[in-house]
Each structure stands twice: as C-alpha cells, then as structure tokens.
Amino acid sequence: MSTTLRAERPLFEGADWEFSTIQRCHEAIEEIAIKEMGLSVYPNQIEIIGTEQMLDAYSSIGMPLFYKHWSFGKHFARNEAMYRAGMQGLAYEIVINSNPCISYIMEENTAMMQTLVIAHAAFGHNHFFKNNYLFKQWTDADGILDYLEFARDYVMQCEERYGEAAVESLLDSAHALMSHAVHRYPRNRATDLRMEEKRERERRIHDEQVFNDLWRTVPGKSNTRADPTTEERRKALLQLPQENILYFLEKTAPRLASWQRELLRIVRIIAQYFYPQSQTKVMNEGCATYVHYRIMNRLHEKGLLTDGAMVEFLRSHTNVVFQPDFNDPRYSGINPYALGFAMMQDIERVCTEPTDEDRQWFPDIAGNGDPMGVLRYCWANYRDESFILQHLSPRLIRHFGLFHVVDDSSEQHLRVEAIHDERGYRKIRQALARHYDVSWTAADIQVVDVDLSGDRKLILHHRAMNRVLLEERDTRMVLQHLADLWSYDVLLKEIDPVGETVLKEYSASPRPGIAQSGGP
Amino acid sequence: MHIVDRRLNPSGKSLANRQRFMRRAKAQIQKAVHETSGSRGIKDADQGGEVVLPAKGVREPSFHRSATGGIRDHLLPGNKEYIAGDTIPRPQGGGGGGGSEGSPDGEGEDDFRFAMSRDEFIDLFLEDLELPDLAKRRVASAEAVSWNRAGYSVTGSPANLALMRTVRNSLSRRIALKRPRPEELDRLRDEIAALEADPDKVARKLELEEELARKVRRVGLIPYIDPLDVRYKRFDATPKPVAQAVMFCLMDVSGSMTEHMKDLAKRFYVLLYIFLKRRYKNVEVVFIRHTHQASEVDEETFFNSPETGGTVVSTALEEMQQVVAERYNPDSWNIYAAQASDGDNTASDNDRTASLLTDSILPMCQYYAYLEVGRDSEHFPPGFIRRDSDLWQTYSALIKSGAPMAMRKVGHRREIYTVFRELFAKKVGSEAVSA
Known part of the structure; x- marks a missing residue:
C-alpha cells in the first residue's frame, strides 16, 4: 500500500463540518471499507441529532420509536440529571441494527469525530450486524422498525381499550421477566418481524370467526380424568422444561386475555432482538474499533486527514481502548473496546509477522498473510465466548497481565489460580471465555x-x-x-x-x- | 447514503414517558419536594429544581445472581506481583479481588436525582393545599361562563364552520335545482368530440353543443356552495356560578419587627401569593401593612419598601373592615385574611383588637390565619422560657371559643414551608373547589 496517491486536499480542515463534509467523508470511507477491507454493509442512513434526542434514544434502549412506559421516563430523567450535572457524557453515536442501518451522530461532534463515528458505526458495527451469524439467526434487520411501530401502536390501542393502568401493570411484570425471555437455541425458522403484525391480526380474526357462544353451554366432561397423564407426557405437551419464561406464560398462562398474551409476546420479541448484542460486546466493539482505526490511518496516509485531525483522533482512540489495571481506581471490569481491539490487532500481527509461539498456537493462520480474510471470517462466525477461546494469544495475556483469582466463600482467602505464564495461558483463556458465555x-x-x-x-x-x-x-x-x-x-x-x-x-x-x- | 437532519424534529418525544413516571412515583416525588423546599431560598420557591428520589420505589427488578457467596471467578488485568498458588486476604466490603463490579443490571442502588420544571415543582408543592370553606358562590362576572354546543346558526366565525352540515345543505340544494354534474358535462363533451369528424351529423352536434352551453351556464348560475348553505356550530354561553374570594394580607412592619422577622413574614406572603395565583383564578389579594397606622398598598410596596413606627394592630383590622365595606360585600365574597406579626401590640389596643375580630372581622371571614414570627429560637439562652405574646394570648382565647382561625409560630426560615402547609392543608374529607 506504499503506492498510495496522496490526495490534493484533505477532506476537511478545522473542526467545523456541514452536510457536504459528511457526504465527502462517507464516500472516502466507503472507498476504503468496501474496496480495501472488503466489508459488506447495509446501506447507510446517517441522522444528525441533538442532545435531547440522544437522551431520548438512551431511554428507549437506542430505538428510534418505542412504546410508552414509565420506566423509560425514569431512565430519561436519570440520564438527563446526570448529564446536566456533568457526571456523564453522552455517546458520540448510536447505531441501530436495521436495514438501512441508521446511525445517529451528535451535532456537536467535530468534523474529525463525525468521520470517526461514521467509520466506527456506519461501517464497523454495520458490517458486524450484517454478517455475524448470531444477528442473522436472531434478528431481522429489515423488519425491526416496522415491528417497533406495530408494537407502539398496539400498546397504545390496548391503553385506550383496557386502560393505562392495566397495560402498565402487565408491562411491569413482563419487563421484570425480560432477562429470561429469550430462546437460547435457534429454531428452524428465521425470524420475520414483518409477519408478526399480520399474524397477530390473523389470530384475532380467526378467534372471532370460530367464536361460538354455544360452546360455553356444552356440559363439560365431568371430572372424568381418564388415566392421569403421566408426568413425562405432561411435560412434553407443555414443552417443559422451558427457560423462556415469557414464552411459556404467553402460551400456557391460564387466565390471560389475548391482548395480554400479545403484549408478553412483544416484550419477548424485543428481548430476543437484543440477545445477540449481549453475546458479542467484545467482538462488536472490537470490530468497529479495528475498522475505524484502519480507516482513519488509511485516510491519513492518503492525505485526506490533516495531521491535526489525526492527533485528535489518536487521542480519542486511546481513551476508548484504555484498560486500567485491577488496582486502579478507574478499573471497572475489562473494557470490551480494549480487549476486542487488541485481539483483532493481534490477529493481524499473527497473520503478517508471526513469532514461533504464534506458529505453535495458531498454526492455521500464522503467517498466512491475509489478516482481513481471517478477521472477516471471525466476525461472521464467532461470538465473544468462542472468539476468546480460540484467538486469545499468550502474547496478549502477557500484555494485559491477566490473572485468575478464585473466591470461594467457604475459604478464608482468595486464591490466585493462574497467571500469565506457560502453565496458565490455557486456564486463563478458558476462564475469560466463560465470562462471556451467557449460559454461564x-x-x-x-x-x-x-x-x-x-x-x-x-x-x-x-x-x-x-x-x-x-x-x-x-x-x-x-x-x-x-x-x-x-x-x-x-x-x-x-x-x-x-x-x-x-x-x-x-x-x-x-x-x-x-x-x-x-x-x- | 442518506443524511437526515433530525435536530429540528419536535422535542419532548419522551414527555409521555416522563408523565407516566411522575405519576408512578408521585408519592415519593411529593415527599422529596416537601423535603427539598425547606432548604430552598424563597426566591427559588417559584423555580423548578432537582429532587432526590430513593431508588427503591421505582425499582425495576430482574432475576440476577447476588454479589456474594458461592465460588466466584475473577479475571483481572495488570498483574504485577502474584504467581499461581498465592493467596490474597479477602478485601473488606469489596465484591472480589479488587475493583468494583457494579450491580448486574447495570443500575446502582443509589438514590437518583432528577430535575423538575418550575410548573411540575409548584404543582406538586401546592397540590394538597386549599382555601378552606370556599362556600359562597354566586352567578356573576362576565368571565365565568361556560360555552356549550347548541345546534347550528347561519352566522359565525370561520373556525366554527360546520362542514358536514354545510355540505349536506349544498348537496340537497344542488339536487333540487338540478345542477348538472361534472360527469354529465364530460359525457357531453366526449360525445361532441366523437361527432367532430363526422360531417353527416352536424345537426346533432349543434344540438349537443347548445345543450352543453345551456348546462355550463346553469353550472355558473347555481353555485356549488351558496352562502345560503353555510352553517356554523352554535355555542351558548351559560353563566357559571363562581366562588369569588379575596385574601387580605395584613403585615406588621413596626419598629419592633426585626429584619429577620420581616424577612420571615415576607417569605410567608410570597408563598401565599404564589399559592393563590396558581391555584385560584378568581382570588383577589389586598395588601395592608400597618405600624401605628395602616394603609392599603400595592404588591410592590408591600414586599419591598421599608417603613417603621409603633404597633397598633387594630388599625389594620379597621382598614380591612373599610376595604371590605367598600369593595367586597361579604354576601357574595369569600373573605380570607392572613396576618403576620411579631405578636407585640400596644397594651391598650388588645381589647379593641379582640372585639374588632370577634364582632366584625371573624363573622365575615371564612378563615383567618395568624402567623407569629419570632426570633430564631436557636438564639435563646438555654432555660429561657418564652412568654406568649400579647396577640397570641388574645387570639388563643378566640380560638377556644370556636372561631374559624388558625395560628402558628415560626422562628426560622426553614419552618416556613411546613407552617404554610399546615395552615392551608386540605382538610380530610373536604372537597376541592376551584374558583
């Protein structure tokens, strides 16, 4: 890549930007992302928003439209107060897994920051959303916005028909169970959110058509509980054991009305939509950070980014991938940006300049000279847990100085189980991977x-x-x-x-x- | 790629959520507002502000593991000294081998602060207060009418145009007068066009053209909507009985009132003023201040201009009596009074004050609140017993005899809110009446 032609003028100078700047930046980035890095993305839609709208997006879990519930008001009030008091900054962007992929960027970002967030969100996250197997399996980027609109309207209709209080208490209960409302194992059918609304309508019409008041008057079987169903059979009928509690309630709860079941379903489907995100924090952020790092460097090489902007970028980039030590007061767990970015960089290194150790640990990729190919494969086919289990190298373990401490409440002391040495690499890799395994x-x-x-x-x-x-x-x-x-x-x-x-x-x-x- | 500028989208998208949240946490917010208000400056009484809510009432629970017990793994970066097999004493209070873990749902247990707008704050602060016994109502004053729909009229403002009715009239008129329909005209034109090329049917064509001309003329003559058709929604004004009320603010500004006391009294009246302005539309406020003589003053003078002199309370009551006689007929006005004083009165005036109150003021008042401002009680030497003031003694006797009166003492500005609330708290079982 040493033969790069230097551009005559940088994309922008100074901090100010206008729409044409964003357009230019997007084109320059697209050139690098698609042609040089071989990313495949949904079409982009970039939306400029202000502070209040960012807070809005925060409180409705990043979604542009959502049904109404007091808890979102609570999050908004809390975020707003924290922001006003200067205790919390706002994100530079929010990106939504939809097709077209919507990225919200803040109006007060500098021109460099807009370039950075476009590279990070509109290409990094976007590529990950489109290609990762979990997102393909569990989310329907084409239908999500329509579904959210349906959900919002449906909740509103229920409020009109059955009263706000009834809807609120049902949603309260559903939200409480939201963390246990996902199917962890894929079924044989891809989700199609556009169909959801239609199905709801059809269910109701069917109910109305087959309704016949006479059935009520037919005398029931009077307690002729013929051979009491065996436990086995009962469980099979109810699909037990069942870990998706909301699903179980939606299908089985004896006394819910149909609109209540539909609300449970809405909450459950939204929970399922976010399920892949919780399993791919490290990879998703790592992918986006690696992509923006590569792109910004290439822009600079091509002369499209001034030295000043590059310094500004490096400053913000190092802040993002900073990993404080465990005894640092700033420590609050392992930073997914830092770990993800370091692992991606490490893979690039293994592919291009492997050491003997790398050849031993990663024989299949060491020195193959195609880092982007390997990375694209990883982004498509791994989640955090499997990615770390396969690709965390001894070199990185040493770099982070990772060590494994076991805290058994029945013993008096904590015990250091493994550290970053020959005997500990595998143990640490396993233990760290387990931290990202949702089933764990x-x-x-x-x-x-x-x-x-x-x-x-x-x-x-x-x-x-x-x-x-x-x-x-x-x-x-x-x-x-x-x-x-x-x-x-x-x-x-x-x-x-x-x-x-x-x-x-x-x-x-x-x-x-x-x-x-x-x-x- | 699309770029969308969302900055100009209407704001307040999450307002509905906020209202739901406020309703949900109402009891707690109200408590927080009352607690907060004690520490606020009076100038801010009318401002919004931050309140702190305990997190537990609006908690969103979820199934998650507890932070202690069992066997836990920690993977930590930045090892410098440990080797495998080392033991580390369990850190006190911390969850694990160092650092804070944060609670699993990402939400701290901390109380949370949030900012309320001025309106939200004042509404909540004043919500359960009222003027007691707002009983006298009468059909009066022009503004107290309610507008009710009452059929249709042929005149009115364009905003009240009854579209459906107008179009209905127009339709029936057009049918009755046989106004040609546009489709008819179109058909004729088509027919003429079809005959255009055919020289044999000139006569027929002319005939049709004549008919077309006639119909077009008719369309011109019979308007689609005629002024005759137009109808407006009619509204009737129904006079509404209204409770009119007047509040007399009587303040002692004599020499015996220290700056501290005047400050307290003014704070009290500011609150009262905000309360009345906000909650009651038809309340008038009369400001009377007195030394050894009393005068009715405007709002500005009442709160801001200094004056000094001796103390004769009865002058203020006389002034009030006079104003009532001139402007506020007790038959149709609910009369309230709030008096603030340090309790001192010229000894010879006590009897006169008592008799004025019992004989004329109290009978015409719905409620009479007396606020005695004192020195900051913290400044009293220990063991010092305060003697009740002249006015306090006089008024206590009146209250015992069942007069519609209430009195409170206040010594420090943080008590003002509480006392104010006590004086105007909604009585249990009483019905809110808004004027």
Whole structure:
C-alpha cells in the first residue's frame, strides 16, 4: 500500500463540518471499507441529532420509536440529571441494527469525530450486524422498525381499550421477566418481524370467526380424568422444561386475555432482538474499533486527514481502548473496546509477522498473510465466548497481565489460580471465555413443572452454578410479578447442581388485578 | 447514503414517558419536594429544581445472581506481583479481588436525582393545599361562563364552520335545482368530440353543443356552495356560578419587627401569593401593612419598601373592615385574611383588637390565619422560657371559643414551608373547589 496517491486536499480542515463534509467523508470511507477491507454493509442512513434526542434514544434502549412506559421516563430523567450535572457524557453515536442501518451522530461532534463515528458505526458495527451469524439467526434487520411501530401502536390501542393502568401493570411484570425471555437455541425458522403484525391480526380474526357462544353451554366432561397423564407426557405437551419464561406464560398462562398474551409476546420479541448484542460486546466493539482505526490511518496516509485531525483522533482512540489495571481506581471490569481491539490487532500481527509461539498456537493462520480474510471470517462466525477461546494469544495475556483469582466463600482467602505464564495461558483463556458465555453468566432459571389439571402451581428451578444464589430482594419482586401473570401460586427452588440439593426456596401467590378475564 | 437532519424534529418525544413516571412515583416525588423546599431560598420557591428520589420505589427488578457467596471467578488485568498458588486476604466490603463490579443490571442502588420544571415543582408543592370553606358562590362576572354546543346558526366565525352540515345543505340544494354534474358535462363533451369528424351529423352536434352551453351556464348560475348553505356550530354561553374570594394580607412592619422577622413574614406572603395565583383564578389579594397606622398598598410596596413606627394592630383590622365595606360585600365574597406579626401590640389596643375580630372581622371571614414570627429560637439562652405574646394570648382565647382561625409560630426560615402547609392543608374529607 506504499503506492498510495496522496490526495490534493484533505477532506476537511478545522473542526467545523456541514452536510457536504459528511457526504465527502462517507464516500472516502466507503472507498476504503468496501474496496480495501472488503466489508459488506447495509446501506447507510446517517441522522444528525441533538442532545435531547440522544437522551431520548438512551431511554428507549437506542430505538428510534418505542412504546410508552414509565420506566423509560425514569431512565430519561436519570440520564438527563446526570448529564446536566456533568457526571456523564453522552455517546458520540448510536447505531441501530436495521436495514438501512441508521446511525445517529451528535451535532456537536467535530468534523474529525463525525468521520470517526461514521467509520466506527456506519461501517464497523454495520458490517458486524450484517454478517455475524448470531444477528442473522436472531434478528431481522429489515423488519425491526416496522415491528417497533406495530408494537407502539398496539400498546397504545390496548391503553385506550383496557386502560393505562392495566397495560402498565402487565408491562411491569413482563419487563421484570425480560432477562429470561429469550430462546437460547435457534429454531428452524428465521425470524420475520414483518409477519408478526399480520399474524397477530390473523389470530384475532380467526378467534372471532370460530367464536361460538354455544360452546360455553356444552356440559363439560365431568371430572372424568381418564388415566392421569403421566408426568413425562405432561411435560412434553407443555414443552417443559422451558427457560423462556415469557414464552411459556404467553402460551400456557391460564387466565390471560389475548391482548395480554400479545403484549408478553412483544416484550419477548424485543428481548430476543437484543440477545445477540449481549453475546458479542467484545467482538462488536472490537470490530468497529479495528475498522475505524484502519480507516482513519488509511485516510491519513492518503492525505485526506490533516495531521491535526489525526492527533485528535489518536487521542480519542486511546481513551476508548484504555484498560486500567485491577488496582486502579478507574478499573471497572475489562473494557470490551480494549480487549476486542487488541485481539483483532493481534490477529493481524499473527497473520503478517508471526513469532514461533504464534506458529505453535495458531498454526492455521500464522503467517498466512491475509489478516482481513481471517478477521472477516471471525466476525461472521464467532461470538465473544468462542472468539476468546480460540484467538486469545499468550502474547496478549502477557500484555494485559491477566490473572485468575478464585473466591470461594467457604475459604478464608482468595486464591490466585493462574497467571500469565506457560502453565496458565490455557486456564486463563478458558476462564475469560466463560465470562462471556451467557449460559454461564446469566442465572439458569427454568420452568420445570406444572399440573394444569391439579392445583396449577408453577414450579421453577434455578440451578445455582457454584452455589451462587439469586439476589433475594429482586427475586421476591420478580417472583411476585410472575405469580401475577400466572395467576396461581409459584414456587422457585434454588438447586445445587452438585448433589441436587435444594439450597433455598421462594414462593409467591398472585395479587388480584392482572388476570381477571377468564380463559384464552 | 442518506443524511437526515433530525435536530429540528419536535422535542419532548419522551414527555409521555416522563408523565407516566411522575405519576408512578408521585408519592415519593411529593415527599422529596416537601423535603427539598425547606432548604430552598424563597426566591427559588417559584423555580423548578432537582429532587432526590430513593431508588427503591421505582425499582425495576430482574432475576440476577447476588454479589456474594458461592465460588466466584475473577479475571483481572495488570498483574504485577502474584504467581499461581498465592493467596490474597479477602478485601473488606469489596465484591472480589479488587475493583468494583457494579450491580448486574447495570443500575446502582443509589438514590437518583432528577430535575423538575418550575410548573411540575409548584404543582406538586401546592397540590394538597386549599382555601378552606370556599362556600359562597354566586352567578356573576362576565368571565365565568361556560360555552356549550347548541345546534347550528347561519352566522359565525370561520373556525366554527360546520362542514358536514354545510355540505349536506349544498348537496340537497344542488339536487333540487338540478345542477348538472361534472360527469354529465364530460359525457357531453366526449360525445361532441366523437361527432367532430363526422360531417353527416352536424345537426346533432349543434344540438349537443347548445345543450352543453345551456348546462355550463346553469353550472355558473347555481353555485356549488351558496352562502345560503353555510352553517356554523352554535355555542351558548351559560353563566357559571363562581366562588369569588379575596385574601387580605395584613403585615406588621413596626419598629419592633426585626429584619429577620420581616424577612420571615415576607417569605410567608410570597408563598401565599404564589399559592393563590396558581391555584385560584378568581382570588383577589389586598395588601395592608400597618405600624401605628395602616394603609392599603400595592404588591410592590408591600414586599419591598421599608417603613417603621409603633404597633397598633387594630388599625389594620379597621382598614380591612373599610376595604371590605367598600369593595367586597361579604354576601357574595369569600373573605380570607392572613396576618403576620411579631405578636407585640400596644397594651391598650388588645381589647379593641379582640372585639374588632370577634364582632366584625371573624363573622365575615371564612378563615383567618395568624402567623407569629419570632426570633430564631436557636438564639435563646438555654432555660429561657418564652412568654406568649400579647396577640397570641388574645387570639388563643378566640380560638377556644370556636372561631374559624388558625395560628402558628415560626422562628426560622426553614419552618416556613411546613407552617404554610399546615395552615392551608386540605382538610380530610373536604372537597376541592376551584374558583
């Protein structure tokens, strides 16, 4: 790339920008991203927003439109107060996984910053959204905006029909369970959000068509509970055990009205939409950071970026990828930008200038001379956990000085299990990968049994990995919400997977209110 | 690529969420507002501000693991001294091997602050206050009418145009007068055009053209909408009974009132003034200040201009009596008074004050609030027992006899809000009446 022609004029000088600047920057970046790096992206839509709109986006989890709920107002009020008090800066951009890919950029960014965020969000994140297998499997970028609009309107209609209070209390309960409302394993059908609205309408029309009041008068089978269904069969019918609690409630809760089920479904689908993001923080940010770093450097090489802008960029870039040590007061966990970026850079190094150690650890890619190919493959086919497990190199472990500490509450001291040495590399790599494995980090709670023809008591198990119990106060509150939705008693057992002993039990009974209407 | 400029989009997109949140956290916000108001300057009483809410009432719970217990892994960067097998004493209070973990849902347990606008603040602050016993109502004053729909009229302002009715009239008129329809004209024109090329049917063509001309003329003569058709929505003014009220603010500005006391009294009246202006449309406020003589003054003078002299309370009551006689007939006005004083009065005047109150003032008042401003109680030497003031003694006797009166003492500015609220708190079971 030494034969680069130097441009006659840089893209911009000074901090000011106008729309033509953004247009020019986008074109220059696109040139590098598509032609040189081989990225494949959704078409971009760049939206300039002000502070208040950024706060708006914050409070509705980054979405441009969302249904109304008090909790979003709470987040807005909190963010606004923090921002006003100067305790919290605002992001330079927000990017939405949709087609076209919408990036919000702040009006007060400098011209350099706009270039940076376009490279970072409109190409880095955008490429990741379009190509990563998790996003392909779980999200529908074409349909999400339409679906959100449907969700907003549906919630509004429900509020008109059934009152704000009823909708609010249902949404409260649904939000409480949102963290356990995803299918972790893909089913055989890709999500198609555009169909959702249509399906909802069809369901309702079908219900209306087949409604016949006569059925109510037909005498039921009087307690002829022929051969009591075996537990096996019952569980199979209800698809138990089930870890997607909202899904289970939507399909099975005995006393919810159909609009309530639809609201549960909306919350559940939105939770599912965000599921891939929580599994790919390191990769997503790493990908975007690596892309913007490469692009900014290339722009500078081509003479499209002034030296001044380059210094400004490097300053902001180093801030983003800064990783404080564990005993630094600024330490708050491992910075996904730092780890992701370092790993991507490391792969580039392994591909181009491998050491003997690299040849030993990464025989298949060491020195193959095609870093972009390897990176594009990684971005498409890994999530954080598998990516770290495969690609964290000993060199990086040494660079970060990673060490592994085990804190067993039954022992008096913490123990250093492994450090960045020959014996520790694999252990550290494994342990770090596990930190990004959702099935390891999220509490494993499943609906295990319910006797629908008996007392209808819902039984859940939490398999307390490493004997770490649930946080008590929140658990009681969430369980109460669960009981309200289920409308019968609910029992939650915390079970030690080693030895299957019950460590703790919670139970809750429904409060009157949510489920009054009979039958689905 | 598209660039969209969203900066000019209407703001306040999350207003609905904010209102929901405020409604949800209302009890807590209200409590916070009352607590906050004690520490605010009176000038800010009318401003918005920040309040601090405890996080727990608006908590959004979720299933997550607790921060302690069990076996935990920590992976930490920046090792300098440890080797495998080392033991580290458990850090006190910290979650693990160093650093803060943050709670799993990303939300701290901290109380959270948020800023409220002036309107939100004042509304909440004044929400459960009222003027007691706002009973006398009468049908009066021009502004107290409500407008109700009452059919249609042929005159009115364009804003009230009844479109449906107008078009209906126009339609029936057009049918009755057989106004040719545009489709008819079009058909005729088509027919003529079709005959254009055919020389044999000239006569027929002429005939049609004549008919067309006739119809076009008719269309010109019969308007689509005639002024006759136009109807307006009619509104009738219904006079509404209104409770009129007047508040007398009586302030002692005599020499015995120290700056501190005057300051307290003024703070009290500022609050009262804000309260009345905000909550009641039809309340008039009369400012009377007195030394050994009393005069009615305007708002500006009342709050700002200095004066000094002796103390004769009855003069203020006489002035009030006079103003009432001149302008506020007790039969149709709800009369309120709030008096602030240090409690001193010329000894010879106490009886006169008491009799004025019992005989004329209290009978015509719905409510009489007395605020006694004192010295900052912290400045009293220990063991010092305060003697009740002249006025306090006089008024206590009146209250015992069941007069519609309330009185409070206030010594420090932080008590003003509380006292104010006590004096005007909504009585349980009473109904809110807005004027």
